Amino acid sequence: MLKPLVAFTVLCSALAALASPTPAAPPVRFGPEVLPILAHQCFECHGNGKRKGGLDLSSREALLKGGKNGPAMVVGNSIKSLLIEKVTSVDPDDRMPSKGDPLAPAEIATLKNWIDQGAVWDVTVQGLPPKPDVKPHPVALPPGDGNPIDRLLAAYFSQHHVKTDETVDDRRYARRVFFDAIGLAPTPVELEAFVNDSSPTKRVDLVKKLLSRKEDYAENWISFWADHLRSGTTFGIDGRDININGWLLAALRDNMPYDQFVRTLIDPGKDGPRGFVDGLKMRGVVVASERTEIQATQNISQVFLGTQLKCATCHDSFTSKWTQNELWGMASVFADEPMEIARCEIPTGRKAVSGFIFPEIGTIDPKLSKDQKIARLAELVTSKDDGLFARTIVNRLWNRVMGRGLVEPIDSMENPAWDANVLNWLASDLVASHYNVKHTLELILTSKAYQMPATDDAEVTNGGPRDGVTFVFAGPRFRRITAEQYADAVCAIGRTQWKLVAPPPQGGWPTKPDLKNDSKSDRAWTHIRSPLQEALGRPDRNNVTTIRDTDASTLQALQILTGPDLNTVVARIADKLIAEKLDGPGLDADGLIDTVWSRGLLRKPSADELKLSREILGTKMTKDSVSDLVWSVISLPEFQVLD
Numbered sequence: 001m002l003k004p005l006v007a008f009t010v011l012c013s014a015l016a017a018l019a020s021p022t023p024a025a026p027p028v029r030f031g032p033e034v035l036p037i038l039a040h041q042c043f044e045c046h047g048n049g050k051r052k053g054g055l056d057l058s059s060r061e062a063l064l065k066g067g068k069n070g071p072a073m074v075v076g077n078s079i080k081s082l083l084i085e086k087v088t089s090v091d092p093d094d095r096m097p098s099k100g101d102p103l104a105p106a107e108i109a110t111l112k113n114w115i116d117q118g119a120v121w122d123v124t125v126q127g128l129p130p131k132p133d134v135k136p137h138p139v140a141l142p143p144g145d146g147n148p149i150d151r152l153l154a155a156y157f158s159q160h161h162v163k164t165d166e167t168v169d170d171r172r173y174a175r176r177v178f179f180d181a182i183g184l185a186p187t188p189v190e191l192e193a194f195v196n197d198s199s200p201t202k203r204v205d206l207v208k209k210l211l212s213r214k215e216d217y218a219e220n221w222i223s224f225w226a227d228h229l230r231s232g233t234t235f236g237i238d239g240r241d242i243n244i245n246g247w248l249l250a251a252l253r254d255n256m257p258y259d260q261f262v263r264t265l266i267d268p269g270k271d272g273p274r275g276f277v278d279g280l281k282m283r284g285v286v287v288a289s290e291r292t293e294i295q296a297t298q299n300i301s302q303v304f305l306g307t308q309l310k311c312a313t314c315h316d317s318f319t320s321k322w323t324q325n326e327l328w329g330m331a332s333v334f335a336d337e338p339m340e341i342a343r344c345e346i347p348t349g350r351k352a353v354s355g356f357i358f359p360e361i362g363t364i365d366p367k368l369s370k371d372q373k374i375a376r377l378a379e380l381v382t383s384k385d386d387g388l389f390a391r392t393i394v395n396r397l398w399n400r401v402m403g404r405g406l407v408e409p410i411d412s413m414e415n416p417a418w419d420a421n422v423l424n425w426l427a428s429d430l431v432a433s434h435y436n437v438k439h440t441l442e443l444i445l446t447s448k449a450y451q452m453p454a455t456d457d458a459e460v461t462n463g464g465p466r467d468g469v470t471f472v473f474a475g476p477r478f479r480r481i482t483a484e485q486y487a488d489a490v491c492a493i494g495r496t497q498w499k500l501v502a503p504p505p506q507g508g509w510p511t512k513p514d515l516k517n518d519s520k521s522d523r524a525w526t527h528i529r530s531p532l533q534e535a536l537g538r539p540d541r542n543n544v545t546t547i548r549d550t551d552a553s554t555l556q557a558l559q560i561l562t563g564p565d566l567n568t569v570v571a572r573i574a575d576k577l578i579a580e581k582l583d584g585p586g587l588d589a590d591g592l593i594d595t596v597w598s599r600g601l602l603r604k605p606s607a608d609e610l611k612l613s614r615e616i617l618g619t620k621m622t623k624d625s626v627s628d629l630v631w632s633v634i635s636l637p638e639f640q641v642l643d
Contacts, residue, residue: 027117028110028113028114028117030114030120030121033110033114034110034111034114037103037107037110037111038057039318039319040318041097041103041107042057042096042097043057043058043318045097045098046058047318051067052067053067053068053069054066054067054068055067055068055069055072057072059121060119060121063083063119066082069082070082073115073119074115075115075118075119076115076116076118076119077115077116078111078112078113078115078116081115083111083115084108084111084112084115087102087103087108087111088108128317128319128320128321129320129321129412129414129415130321130414131307131320131321131322131414132305132306132307132388132413132414133387133388133414134358134360134361134385134386134387134388135385135387136384136385136387136390136424136427136428136431137387137420137424137427137428138424138428139152139421139424139425139428141425142154142155146448147443147446147447147448148425148429148443149422149426149443149444149447149449150164150447150448150449152419152421152422152425153419153422153449153473156419156421156422156473160472162472162473162474164448164449164452166452166453167448167451167452167453168451168452168453168454168643170194170195171191171195171602171603172643173203173451174186174190174191174194174195174206174602175191175602175642176450176476176642176643177203177206177207177210177445178190178210179481179485179642180400180401180445180642181207181210181211181213181217181220181441181445182210182213182216182217182219182220183216183219183220183221183223183482183484183485183488183523184216184220184485184488184489184492185489185492185599185602186602187492187599188598188599188602191602194206203446203451204446207442207445207446208442211438211441211442214253214254214255215253215521217252217253217438218249218250218252218253219249219521219523219525220485221252222245222248222249222252222525223482223484223525223538224400225248225252226245226248226525226541227539227541227544227545227546227548228303228396228544228545228546229244229248229265229275229276229303229544230275230276230280230299230541230542230543230544230545231243231244231245231248231275231276231541232245232529232540232541243275244273244274244275244276247272247273248273251264255436255437255438257434257435257436258393258430258435258436258437259382259389259435260435261435262304262378262381262382262389263378263379263381263382265277266300266374266377266378266381267374267375267377267378276296276299277292277296277300277334278292278296279292279295279296279299280292280295280542287345288313288314288342288345288347289313289314289342289345291331291339292334293331293332293333293334293335293339294313294327294328294331296331296334297309297327297330297331297333297334298310298313298327298544299544300330300377300381301330301357302411302544302546303544303546304381304389304392304393305358305381305386305388305389305392305413306388306391306392306395306407306410306411306412306413307322307357307388307411307413307414308320308411308412309322309326309327309357312324312326312327313327314342314343314344314345315343315344320414322357324341324343325341325350325352325353326355326357327357328341328352329352329353329354329355329357330354330355330356330357330377331352332352332353332354332366333354333355333364333370333373333374333376333377334370334374335370336370338351338352338353339351339352340352353366354366354368354373356377356380356381358380358386358388361380361383361385361386362376362379362380362383362385364376364377364380384431387424387427388413390427390428390430390431390435391407391413391423391424391427392413393430393437394406394423394426394427394430394440395407395410395413395417395423396410396546397437397440397441397444398426398444399547401441401444401445401450401476402444402449402450402476402477403476403477403478403479404471404473404477406418406419406422406423407423408471409547410546410547411546418471418472418473419473426440426443426444429443449473449475450476452474452475452476453475453643454475454476454477454478454479454642454643455474455475455476455477455478456477456478476642478641478642478643479550479641479642480536480537480550480552480640480641480642481640481641481642482536482537482538482548483524483532483533483534483535483536483537483538484523484524484525484533484538485524486536486640487502487524487527487532487533487569488523488524489600489634489639490566490569490570490573490630490634491524491569491573492599492600493573493577493595493596493599493600493630493633493634494572494573494574494576494577495576495580495599496572496573496576497521497522497523497524498522498523498524498526498527498569499522499523499524499526499527500522501568501569501572501573502524502527502530502565502568502569503564503565503568530565531559531563531564531565532559532560532563532565532566535553535555535556535558535559535563536556536559537549537550560634560635561631561635566634570627570630570631570634571623571627573627573630574623574624574626574627574630575623577592577595577596577626577630578621578623578626580595581595589614589617589621590610590614592617592621592626592629593605593610593613593614593617593629596613596629596630596633597609597613597633600630600633600634600639601633601636601638601639612632613629613632616628616629616632617629
């Protein structure tokens with residue numbers, strides 16, 4: 001009875017897919033649209049060195065050549081292409097893929113349109129990439145004086161003909177390093193003191209001073225780590241507290257050694273920060289791929305080892321050499337009893353054997369108790385023999401303050417670094433400093449490489465070349481300040497904090513506060529994600545987020561210009577500015593303009609800007625006109641971007 005039903009279902013899918021495309025069918029892109037279908041649906045039998053039936057789908061030429069049944073496609077004619085015939089076959093014994101569900105109508109339509117449009121193949125499909133190298137690689141520091149990073153990069157810059165004689169001026173450097181170290185803009189007083197300082201070591205001194213501001217440092221970097229550890233301001237669906245912000249804030253405030261930091265997150269014990277490894281427990285029947293043990297394994301590997309295992313959850317990965325047995329073996333470390341491996345949610349009858357995905361570092365005895373296995377895993381991940389562990393965090397820190405990692409994408413540490421010497425030396429130095437993250441940040445923030453003018457390099461966000469141009473580092477990238485930093489910078493104009501002037505979230509404030517959080521701060525990170533912060537890239541933290549979306553969008557512009565959150569905040573800042581002037585020197589237009597520009601953009605307005613600001617305020621200053629002046633400043637790219 002099932003076979004006719006399956007045949008009917010496939011027939012319906014086939015008819016839907018074979019319907020003539022509309023004249024306005026958009027161009028199909030091979031890399032983001034076609035390749036994932038081939039990789040996940042076809043490469044198990046016809047890719048990565050496998051040629052079932054003589055058919056290889058890893059290149060355009062191989063598709064045209066076909067297998068024992070002839071060419072797999074006819075360019076420009078999908079209806080006559082064997083590939084489309086097979087994926088739309090109504091006979092389950094003839095349909096491809098032969099295992100699992102048939103392709104969805106949308107997937108078939110993508111393949112069909114791609115062939116009809118000429119089957120453009122603009123991405124090289126290579127063999128499976130190697131697994132990441134886990135060995136430490138010590139690097140000898142070139143002789144000479146100065147920052148070690150600059151000494152290491154000298155040969156790179158010479159090879160690539162990069163000019164390094166120019167650095168940003170004091171004002172730009174101060175703004176850049178204030179935001180990167182503590183997430184706040186300097187006050188006009190702080191900025192002028194730095195600019196007027198004649199000491200030759202003033203930039204190094206400034207970085208040291210900023211990193212010593214423990215509370216401000218912690219409140220800036222907590223957003224970075226909350227993204228990675230998916231620690232938000234909500235509670236798990238099953239009522240468990242998965243918010244570890246209180247512990248996280250204390251760890252950052254104390255500059256906890258990074259190896260201890262990670263060991264505690266992996267093996268938190270009964271009363272430690274369990275939210276990261278406990279994960280989100282779903283309601284009702286939980287499919288195998290959503291089990292908390294699987295979540296823990298995927299997240300530990302991604303965050304601390306720069307290794308993506310998600311594709312190996314349901315089957316051996318088609319895009320890497322990771323196997324299901326390896327992922328489920330590490331997941332079983334967190335299980336109370338041996339886990340049965342499921343392929344695409346179907347139990348296989350095979351039991352996972354506890355282990356670590358990098359056995360060359362060490363193994364885990366399956367006979368140990370659950371607590372002992374978890375402790376052993378934490379020990380292996382953070383071992384000094386695990387060079388990948390140190391390289392991954394160094395790469396994340398570099399990416400955060402430079403705008404691009406030494407390795408890209410940052411969760412694909414199997415890829416080569418654009419300068420392996422810098423990556424490996426910084427990793428070894430981090431270990432030698434007893435995993436002092438502030439030490440590594442100080443080296444980066446005081447390097448001339450960091451002080452170079454910002455660039456808009458010719459490469460896409462995933463690290464690949466654009467228009468044939470290979471990435472060459474020539475300075476930090478232009479970067480937009482984070483959602484939380486933007487909100488705090490707006491508030492700095494009125495000398496206030498976000499939570500004091502922003503409207504409460506829908507439904508009011510949480511009734512279950514984080515009792516471990518002893519912070520008295522009202523900075524933006526303490527506020528539940530608002531529509532404004534969401535538009536500016538703050539994630540919901542239901543999933544690990546290692547890099548935020550920084551592309552400009554219409555939604556961002558709408559939230560900045562018309563969003564109710566910012567509207568309320570700006571109106572209250574206007575009240576504060578008016579009250580401040582009335583309590584002080586009086587409500588003077590030019591004085592108020594100078595205040596807004598100095599606090600917002602760290603400079604005085606030009607003659608033209610002053611004229612326009614006067615026109616905005618009008619002859620009689622009101623709350624609305626002062627609000628408009630604030631809007632005019634916080635809407636500028638200069639306010640939102642680090643250059």
